[in-house]
Amino acid sequence: MKMQNRTPEDWLATASTLSSALPYLQRYAGATVVIKLGGHAMGSAEAMEEFARDVVLMSHVGVNPVIVHGGGPMIEDMLARLSIPTTKKNGKRVTDAATVEVVEMVLSGLVNKRIVQAINGQGGKAIGISGKDANLMVCEQTDPELGFVGTPVDCNPGLIRALHETRMIPVIAPIGAGREGETFNVNGDTAAGAIAAALKADRLLLLTDVAGVKDGDGNIVTEMSPDVIRQMTEDGTIAGGMIPKTETALLAIEEGVRAVVILDGRAPNACLLELYTEHGAGSLIRRTRP
Numbered sequence: 001m002k003m004q005n006r007t008p009e010d011w012l013a014t015a016s017t018l019s020s021a022l023p024y025l026q027r028y029a030g031a032t033v034v035i036k037l038g039g040h041a042m043g044s045a046e047a048m049e050e051f052a053r054d055v056v057l058m059s060h061v062g063v064n065p066v067i068v069h070g071g072g073p074m075i076e077d078m079l080a081r082l083s084i085p086t087t088k089k090n091g092k093r094v095t096d097a098a099t100v101e102v103v104e105m106v107l108s109g110l111v112n113k114r115i116v117q118a119i120n121g122q123g124g125k126a127i128g129i130s131g132k133d134a135n136l137m138v139c140e141q142t143d144p145e146l147g148f149v150g151t152p153v154d155c156n157p158g159l160i161r162a163l164h165e166t167r168m169i170p171v172i173a174p175i176g177a178g179r180e181g182e183t184f185n186v187n188g189d190t191a192a193g194a195i196a197a198a199l200k201a202d203r204l205l206l207l208t209d210v211a212g213v214k215d216g217d218g219n220i221v222t223e224m225s226p227d228v229i230r231q232m233t234e235d236g237t238i239a240g241g242m243i244p245k246t247e248t249a250l251l252a253i254e255e256g257v258r259a260v261v262i263l264d265g266r267a268p269n270a271c272l273l274e275l276y277t278e279h280g281a282g283s284l285i286r287r288t289r290p
Contacts, residue, residue, distance in 0.1 A: 020278070028275055029062035031202035032164075034257075035271060036192035037115065038070035038207060047266075052118035054271050055169060059124055063275070064164045067119075067126075067171045068195060070188035071111040078106050092146055095185045100148040103185045104130070107173040115171045127163060130173040132183065134159040137191060139176030139184040150176040150184025152191065155198035193248035197255030204257050205274060206245055207265030212283035213242060223284045226250050249285045259286035 035055070042048065058065050075093075079086050079102055087094045095103060112128040119126035131137030131152075136159055139150030163170050174191035176184040189206060196204040212220040213229075216237050221228075229246050232238040238246055242262075249260035263270050263282025273281040 025061050025276065028058075028202070030064070031062075032064045032066065032199050033058065033203045033205065033271075033275070034066045034068060034192055034196035034199065034201045035205045036068050036070070036189055036207060038072075038188055038265070042069065042071070042111070042115075043073075048114070048118045049122070050268065051265075051271075052115070052122045052124070054269055055119055056122040056124035058271065058275070059167065059169055065169055066160060066195065066199065066201070067115060067169065068174060068188060068192035069107075069111060069115055069171065070174065071107050074111055075103055075106050078102050078110075089143075089145055092149065093185070094145070095147040095149050097148070100183055100185055104173075104175050104183055108175055112171055112173045119169055119171070124169050125167060126169040126171050128171045128173070129159070130175040131186065131191060132175055132177040135177055136160070136172070137174075137176045137186065137194060139178060139186060141178075141182075141184070148182060148184050150178065150182075150186050152176060152186060152194035155194050157195065157198040160195070160199060187244070189245055189248045193252040193257075193260075196257045196260075197252050200256040201252075202258045203275070204249070204252050204260040205271055206248065206260065206262045207270065208245065208262060209264070209266060210242075210262075211264040211267075212262050212281075213238060213246065221283050222280070223286075226253060226285070226287060229285060246285070253285065253287055259284055261285070 055065050082102065084098055084102060086099060108130045116126040116128040135156050137152050138154040140153050142149045142151045160170050174186040174188045176186045178184055192204060213224065215221050229250060233243060233246065245262055252260055261274050261282050261284050263274055267281065270281050
């Protein structure tokens with residue numbers, strides 16, 4: 001059915017947009033793009049549907065997308081419903097044996113399958129896994145005082161590559177496997193960075209609830225080098241919750257990811273704007289200009 005109430009100028013603008021996207025469609029054909037999904041994009045059915053549609057479009061035009069998701073608010077809600085007390089140390093959740101069971105249940109079950117269902121509902125072929133599957137993400141304990149919180153030390157991306165060969169879209173819960181059979185809760189940004197590094201991804205997109213990295217005047221910095229990131233962190237311009245995201249970006253680039261983008265997941269079609277338009281979206285971090 002044709003859409004009504006659109007003028008010829010509207011259709012011409014749409015055609016122009018599609019035409020201008022051609023070089024970028026060609027540029028990213030066959031590229032691996034890891035997307036960390038969190039924040040607003042997970043907060044409503046409408047946002048999830050839009051995100052899923054964008055991912056399916058990317059897949060259809062030749063991109064190999066990998067979704068790594070968080071789920072902190074959902075974990076908090078389930079812990080409260082089960083009357084399991086939770087504490088934090090320096091802003092990080094202390095994850096005891098009871099808590100890690102809930103974390104795995106929520107992330108690998110409720111949250112993961114919701115994303116899978118949304119992508120499949122838009123015509124994609126998504127499959128949900130966690131870092132424990134095929135030892136995708138082997139971890140060591142980050143800090144004994146945090147309990148079962150893990151840091152990835154070995155990523156084995158063979159499973160992801162096998163799924164891409166069959167045009168499947170991996171949706172990964174940030175749950176890691178310990179060397180002694182433990183289950184570890186892994187920060188979603190950290191997991192996405194480690195997986196992107198193992199894949200030598202072309203892009204790592206960190207979807208957040210802010211428009212990007214801001215300078216001292218509050219303006220978004222559209223392109224940055226690792227040296228600029230370090231300087232802005234040292235002088236306090238980058239602070240608070242942006243620090244772990246930029247640290248993830250620096251580590252990913254050091255390990256072979258071509259570029260990392262911190263962008264606003266609340267913006268409509270944020271991933272498409274970043275990949276397929278000249279101006280992009282958010283803050284692009286890469287070692288040097290090509």
